[in-house]
Amino acid sequence: MPKLTTPFPLTTLRRQAIFYALAYAGTGASLPFMPLWLKTHGMTAGQIGIILAAPLLLRALTGPVSGLWADGFRLYRTPLVWLACFGALFYALMATGGWLTGLRFPLYLALYTLAFSCMTSLAPLNDAMTMQLSRLANFAYAIPRAIGSSSFIITNIVLGFLLVVWPTDLILVWLVVAAILTALGSRYLLAGLVRPGHAPVGSAGAGLARLKVLMRDEGFLWLLVAIGCLQASHSFYYAFSTIIWKERGFSSSTCGYLWATGVVAEVAFMWLGEGIRRKTGPWRMLVIAGIFAVARWGLMAFSPPLWALYPLQCLHALSFAATYLAGLELVQRLSPKGYESLGQTVNAANANGVMMGLGTVVSGAIYVVFAAKGYGVMAGVAGLGLCAAAWLYRQRLRLMAVRD
Numbered sequence: 001m002p003k004l005t006t007p008f009p010l011t012t013l014r015r016q017a018i019f020y021a022l023a024y025a026g027t028g029a030s031l032p033f034m035p036l037w038l039k040t041h042g043m044t045a046g047q048i049g050i051i052l053a054a055p056l057l058l059r060a061l062t063g064p065v066s067g068l069w070a071d072g073f074r075l076y077r078t079p080l081v082w083l084a085c086f087g088a089l090f091y092a093l094m095a096t097g098g099w100l101t102g103l104r105f106p107l108y109l110a111l112y113t114l115a116f117s118c119m120t121s122l123a124p125l126n127d128a129m130t131m132q133l134s135r136l137a138n139f140a141y142a143i144p145r146a147i148g149s150s151s152f153i154i155t156n157i158v159l160g161f162l163l164v165v166w167p168t169d170l171i172l173v174w175l176v177v178a179a180i181l182t183a184l185g186s187r188y189l190l191a192g193l194v195r196p197g198h199a200p201v202g203s204a205g206a207g208l209a210r211l212k213v214l215m216r217d218e219g220f221l222w223l224l225v226a227i228g229c230l231q232a233s234h235s236f237y238y239a240f241s242t243i244i245w246k247e248r249g250f251s252s253s254t255c256g257y258l259w260a261t262g263v264v265a266e267v268a269f270m271w272l273g274e275g276i277r278r279k280t281g282p283w284r285m286l287v288i289a290g291i292f293a294v295a296r297w298g299l300m301a302f303s304p305p306l307w308a309l310y311p312l313q314c315l316h317a318l319s320f321a322a323t324y325l326a327g328l329e330l331v332q333r334l335s336p337k338g339y340e341s342l343g344q345t346v347n348a349a350n351a352n353g354v355m356m357g358l359g360t361v362v363s364g365a366i367y368v369v370f371a372a373k374g375y376g377v378m379a380g381v382a383g384l385g386l387c388a389a390a391w392l393y394r395q396r397l398r399l400m401a402v403r404d
């Protein structure tokens with residue numbers, strides 16, 4: 001096994017866990033609180049929507065580009081250092097909007113798109129590294145990712161309390177500091193792991209040729225369909241669940257409890273579900289995730305009573321977390337050797353960018369026409385993902401035989 005050392009005497013698992021915590025401390029501040037910062041700095045509701053949506057819709061481009069760029073580095077951690085540094089820089093430059101009143105909107109749009117794209121590109125690259133290290137150091141790769149989700153939740157709570165007494169400028173300060181700490185963590189915490197099949201920039205294996213090789217792979221394409229549809233089926237839930245629950249007369253605190261139930265179930269599955277994951281395997285787990293996603297959205301279309309919503313929220317552990325974890329491992333298995341990081345970035349760009357963005361866009365029209373029964377449309381989308389997952393399961397021996 002390669003010698004994996006850093007200046008700090010920590011186990012590989014602990015180093016990865018700390019890095020996930022640092023990275024998700026930034027995401028935990030950006031997603032829920034950046035709209036508030038933009039509003040207090042003169043942006044209208046329409047402008048805020050455009051600023052927040054832009055980096056999501058552009059992930060179809062920024063995801064593969066970041067993956068191709070990262071493949072040019074010998075060590076996994078090097079592009080993470082640069083991405084976090086650029087993220088900190090772009091977030092810090094947003095503070096100049098106070099001096100350029102007439103240019104605030106285009107300035108915030110450009111800088112937030114760049115900063116958010118840099119910071120979200122960290123996740124799939126680090127996922128690929130963690131998958132490799134989990135095999136070398138023999139730890140469950142879901143554990144450091146669960147630490148990241150826990151950090152996300154803690155950031156939501158802590159920053160929410162701090163904003164009661166501190167001005168909203170604290171949000172931008174938090175984002176800059178979190179990005180700087182992430183850059184330092186990339187350099188001094190992460191192991192110096194060399195990419196398998198490393199191809200320097202400018203070599204024959206670099207650039208668009210690598211992307212073409214990946215996108216011509218039958219198994220990888222079907223995996224993109226399966227994961228993309230299963231994750232996109234959550235878009236209506238993310239966009240309109242609180243609105244639907246409020247219309248049914250539930251209080252804001254009840255809506256918060258329902259959301260928290262889903263997140264806690266997700267984290268618990270990542271922490272405690274290693275035995276289930278090992279016994280089930282990623283192929284079967286993806287199918288199981290699809291079955292429960294269809295069941296979850298199908299049942300929610302009938303506006304179940306409050307007592308039934310709590311167990312349905314617990315299914316987030318399967319509809320989301322199981323899909324995510326199975327997808328990570330299957331991307332590693334179905335990507336050609338040396339293409340794992342590119343595969344993870346393409347998968348993340350497709351599932352969390354293109355498919356989620358499209359799902360969010362059409363969710364508004366679905367809600368107008370169907371209201372709560374729009375969950376039924378999402379059950380259909382999840383059904384498409386389930387069909388793709390079932391095809392992958394049936395063809396798994398053939399697909400893996402090609403790679404042996």
